[in-house]
Amino acid sequence: MTEAIITMKAVEKTYQLGGQVVHALNRIHLTIEEGAFVSIVGPSGSGKSTLMNIIGCLDKPDSGSYVLGGSAVDRLKDRDLAEIRNQKIGFIFQNFNLLGKMTALENVELPLIYRGVKTKERKARARECLEAVGLKERAAHRPNQLSGGQQQRVAIARALAGQPQILLADEPTGALDSKTSDDIMALLTALNHQGRTIVLITHDLEVARKATRTVSIRDGKLQEGEHI
Amino acid sequence: MNVFTSIKMAVRNIQGNKLRSFLTMLGIIIGVGSVIALLAIGQGSSKSVADSVNSLGTNLITVNITNTDTYFTMDQLKQVKQATGVKHVAPVLSGRNTFQKGSTSTTASVTGTTSSYLSIRQMTVKEGRFISSLDEKFRQKVVVLGSDLATTLFENQSPIDKYVRIDGANYLVVGVLNSKGGSMGTSSDDAAFLPYSTAQRLQQTTYITQFYAQAENQQSVNLAMAAISRVMSETYSDSDDYSVVNQQDVMEAMRAVTDSMTMLLTGIAGISLLVGGIGIMNIMLVSVTERTREIGIRKAIGAKRRDIMLQFLIESAVLSMLGGLCGAAIGVLTAKVYELTAGATIVFSLPIMTAAFLFSAIVGIIFGVFPAYKASKLKPIDALRTE
Numbered sequence: 001m002t003e004a005i006i007t008m009k010a011v012e013k014t015y016q017l018g019g020q021v022v023h024a025l026n027r028i029h030l031t032i033e034e035g036a037f038v039s040i041v042g043p044s045g046s047g048k049s050t051l052m053n054i055i056g057c058l059d060k061p062d063s064g065s066y067v068l069g070g071s072a073v074d075r076l077k078d079r080d081l082a083e084i085r086n087q088k089i090g091f092i093f094q095n096f097n098l099l100g101k102m103t104a105l106e107n108v109e110l111p112l113i114y115r116g117v118k119t120k121e122r123k124a125r126a127r128e129c130l131e132a133v134g135l136k137e138r139a140a141h142r143p144n145q146l147s148g149g150q151q152q153r154v155a156i157a158r159a160l161a162g163q164p165q166i167l168l169a170d171e172p173t174g175a176l177d178s179k180t181s182d183d184i185m186a187l188l189t190a191l192n193h194q195g196r197t198i199v200l201i202t203h204d205l206e207v208a209r210k211a212t213r214t215v216s217i218r219d220g221k222l223q224e225g226e227h228i
Numbered sequence: 229m230n231v232f233t234s235i236k237m238a239v240r241n242i243q244g245n246k247l248r249s250f251l252t253m254l255g256i257i258i259g260v261g262s263v264i265a266l267l268a269i270g271q272g273s274s275k276s277v278a279d280s281v282n283s284l285g286t287n288l289i290t291v292n293i294t295n296t297d298t299y300f301t302m303d304q305l306k307q308v309k310q311a312t313g314v315k316h317v318a319p320v321l322s323g324r325n326t327f328q329k330g331s332t333s334t335t336a337s338v339t340g341t342t343s344s345y346l347s348i349r350q351m352t353v354k355e356g357r358f359i360s361s362l363d364e365k366f367r368q369k370v371v372v373l374g375s376d377l378a379t380t381l382f383e384n385q386s387p388i389d390k391y392v393r394i395d396g397a398n399y400l401v402v403g404v405l406n407s408k409g410g411s412m413g414t415s416s417d418d419a420a421f422l423p424y425s426t427a428q429r430l431q432q433t434t435y436i437t438q439f440y441a442q443a444e445n446q447q448s449v450n451l452a453m454a455a456i457s458r459v460m461s462e463t464y465s466d467s468d469d470y471s472v473v474n475q476q477d478v479m480e481a482m483r484a485v486t487d488s489m490t491m492l493l494t495g496i497a498g499i500s501l502l503v504g505g506i507g508i509m510n511i512m513l514v515s516v517t518e519r520t521r522e523i524g525i526r527k528a529i530g531a532k533r534r535d536i537m538l539q540f541l542i543e544s545a546v547l548s549m550l551g552g553l554c555g556a557a558i559g560v561l562t563a564k565v566y567e568l569t570a571g572a573t574i575v576f577s578l579p580i581m582t583a584a585f586l587f588s589a590i591v592g593i594i595f596g597v598f599p600a601y602k603a604s605k606l607k608p609i610d611a612l613r614t615e
Binding site for chain 2 (some may be wrong): 053056058059078079082083085086087091093097098099101110111113114115116119158162
């Protein structure tokens with residue numbers, strides 16, 4: 001059996017919403033092995049965004065334990081979480097979240113800048129990543145000069161640049177047409193075949209089926225397989 | 229992330245918002261510019277005052293008599309001349325009168341004095357002679373012209389042995405002085421000098437209200453001043469009735485005035501620099517709000533609080549230093565323009581310019597701290613959620 005990269009035990013997260021306590025995550029147990037391609041599906045309000053934020057170390061669980069790539073992250077301080085995000089996670093967002101004033105190449109360089117990689121090496125690695133997503137020729141373009149699909153490829157290249165342990169994709173096809181969606185999903189599948197661990201969060205079952213394992217979430221509780 | 233990359237990022241951001249960056253910097257530009265220009269002009273005027281006071285001779289002692297009930301006469305002046313340390317004395321009677329030569333008519337200042345005036349004021353004769361003691365004794369209607377007044381009345385001709393009308397009476401020109409330049413608003417070049425006794429008759433007074441004394445040398449100035457005061461106190465019991473001042477005192481009084489003016493102007497300029505800093509803070513706060521999403525993205529990707537803080541701090545520091553540089557250039561330019569148009573002396577001092585520039589940089593950093601802190605405190609999930 002391959003090594004587990006994500007191990008969550010009894011993770012809970014509650015919010016206060018207008019005086020009402022909402023159990024966004026209710027004792028979640030989740031294990032994801034290295035090299036897996038897992039999709040997490042659920043309707044809006046199911047708690048999947050909260051789960052993604054916790055997996056992505058953008059938020060901390062109220063209780064329970066979370067081990068990512070061998071380190072317990074549930075009790076880390078903010079600055080250490082920033083480091084974990086930088087080292088271990090590559091984010092892919094629904095609306096790409098590229099910085100508009102920077103070129104594609106500079107966007108891809110960004111995680112390496114915060115890691116303190118020297119300019120020359122940084123540029124070379126960013127170029128490699130752009131090449132991997134098939135956008136070598138667009139390195140000097142700005143996001144507004146690129147199509148939606150191309151922007152998402154740049155975002156994927158940026159996620160890859162830090163050589164993270166997992167790629168965390170939040171509705172990566174949500175803002176794309178079906179043709180482009182298929183391309184992006186094909187790219188993610190190809191990356192998975194190269195050995196990348198991918199966690200995909202979506203409400204779209206078509207997209208979720210591309211993964212090798214599907215987990216569904218409803219009212220803050222997890223279930224294996226498709227139960228929507 | 230290293231500082232150099234941060235600076236590059238800040239410069240890029242400033243370039244991306246040219247108009248806004250310029251408007252943000254404007255406060256600092258005006259602040260630094262006015263500090264530099266005003267100080268250059270202020271120091272320049274201090275210097276020109278000092279120069280003109282020094283040109284009168286540092287041995288010069290001026291005595292003014294303010295009591296008009298007890299007259300001070302030539303006999304008493306002779307006693308002053310005998311005082312210890314005093315080399316020369318010359319009474320001064322000032323007025324303004326109308327000069328006429330042919331169809332040319334002008335008004336100029338008239339000084340009634342004696343022969344020693346020439347050496348006391350360190351003036352020299354260009355042509356002819358100065359007033360003699362004989363002129364004084366016989367109330368001769370003779371006049372010595374300053375160089376500018378001579379040119380005005382006689383153009384290129386020699387005025388010697390020609391007549392000029394002063395307030396309707398004819399006076400024989402016996403001499404013309406070399407140009408000495410102006411001092412404190414009055415030019416001795418656009419003036420005429422009469423024998424003291426003649427001037428008394430012209431101005432219709434019989435007593436002395438002002439006289440100059442020259443100390444034997446610079447070391448004996450204080451001694452001479454004390455001696456003069458002693459003679460004066462024999463006539464006037466109240467020391468408020470007269471004043472004995474030397475050039476040093478005059479210079480110090482002048483300097484005190486220009487210094488306080490300079491302080492005042494610098495204070496105002498400093499306030500505008502402060503206001504400029506507040507402008508920077510304002511814009512940086514707006515910028516933080518606008519770029520919340522960018523901050524969220526950066527944080528998600530791995531930027532630490534320190535990185536975000538540094539980014540915004542460097543941005544405001546670069547903005548204010550750029551403003552400081554532009555301000556310094558504009559300040560120098562303004563002072564130069566003032567020098568050329570007003571013909572005034574200006575003095576640039578490198579320490580002041582450096583201080584103004586550094587102050588602007590410090591203002592930028594201090595007023596950048598709060599916005600930068602606000603930016604760094606944003607939570608990545610909240611920041612990513614904003615549109």
